[in-house]
Amino acid sequence: MSDHPDASNNSAPKDDVWSDYNALIAKARARMLARPEARHRRVADQAEYALMAMQAGCHHFHGLYRRDYPAFYRQTVWSPYEAPWGGPSSDMVYAWVMLDGQHSYRVWGRRGTTRLVDLQLFNGYFERDDMRGLGSLDFDTLTLGSEGEFEFIASATRPASGDWLPLDPTEPAIWGQLRDVFWDWRERGTEIHIECLDTAPDAMVLPAEETHRRLLRSGKLLERTVARALGYANMNRKLAGGDNAFGLVVGANAANSGASARAGYGGMVWNLASDEEALVISWDPPNAHYWSFQNVDMWWLTLDFSHHQSGLNGHQAEIDGDGKLRLVLSLKDPGIANWLDPIGTPVGLCQMRWYDGMVDAAPQVEKIAFSDIERALPSARRVSVDERRTAIARRAALSLARWPNY
Secondary structure: OOOOOOOOOOOOOOOHHHHHHHHHHHHHHHHHHOOHHHHOHHHHHHHHHHHHHHHHHHHHHHOOOOOOOOOOEOOOOOOOOOOOEOOOOOOEEEEEEEEOOOOOEEEEEEOOOOOEEEEEEEOOOOOOOOOOEEEEEEHHHOOOOOOOEEEEEEEOOOOOOOEEEEOOOOOOOEEEEEEEEOOOOOOOOOEEEEEEOOOOOOOOOOOHHHHHHHHHHHHHHHHHHHHHHHHHHHHHHHHHOOOOOEEEEOOOOHHHHOOOOOEEEEEEEEEOOOOOEEEEEEEOOOOOOEEEEEEEOOOOEEOOOOOOOOEEEOOOOOEOOOOOEEEEEEOOOOOEOOEEOOOOOOEEEEEEEEEOOOOOOOOEEEEEEHHHHHHHOOOOOEOOHHHHHHHHHHHHHHHHOOOOOO
16 A cells, blocks of 8 residues: 555546636736737737746746745746746846745855845735735844855744744745845845755645645736736826826835835836837935836836846936936937836836835926937936947846856
């Protein structure tokens, strides 16, 4: 007789779970393509790709994780341009790990030279109604060795000594999001490893019922990710009073909504009728440890930030002599340094983030004729076609060096 705990269960798996999953995907796709923005061919094309990227990421979230053999992985959540669903920042290298609150884990590695590193825990990721934050760990609070080495235990009970990340023992599926935040993109990233200290004796083969449960959670996450992206666009429009204006999205419950409690957010739906229009964004940069702007599409996929200047942070952007930040968002290159490239997308979302600081007011936005950019921004540094090409090549090299195997 087999020692496998499910050996006596010879009932055939139910096929209708796959029909239920496919129905969730079809529902999400129909909702995306029914949006008025999808009348633009490019936006509809982005929707079809986003649906595939989300499926890959959601399967990793809810289908393919191993709590007994965990790893911090980046493959489909979120790679630099293949699957950047969820609106990841161009400055952050993210990694995800799935844990069990009743297990104990040893985590070790070496702190890099990046701007900040934190690990935030959730009891799910938007597929459940009672999603909540379960705490976070700022790596600058860890005991570091002379070369930045660290080690800590993640468990429900505090170890006898050393650094500790508490886990909720009532949560069997804990999602951990690691943010490694780059500033000038030349830093050394954080090295991190993990092992489970009390692995179950037979953890590799999942019962079909568990696989099916995970499959439906994956489909539910995709459905809610689409709804969240569209709801975020609607919320920004409501806060800002329409398109081409920023609203601030901040709140005390950020940690229960997938955001960092250390951060504030803002957003704008841009809407450009043609390449003869441009948006000039003006802002007083905050006194914050980190801030940035980033373009994403309507489905919350971050636009390629390695081979295009679709985002700028406080180190990369150039501040005018009067202390103000001025950016241009336009479909064609305006020939100035502070260009936010929408990569040919006529309607999408521009997100802003800041960490460890305060923002008093949202950026101001003015729509102007593309031909008026030089007059509107007399102090902006001009960039030739060759200079832009060189800058993008340097940007791509720095960006992709942050991920292994690129």
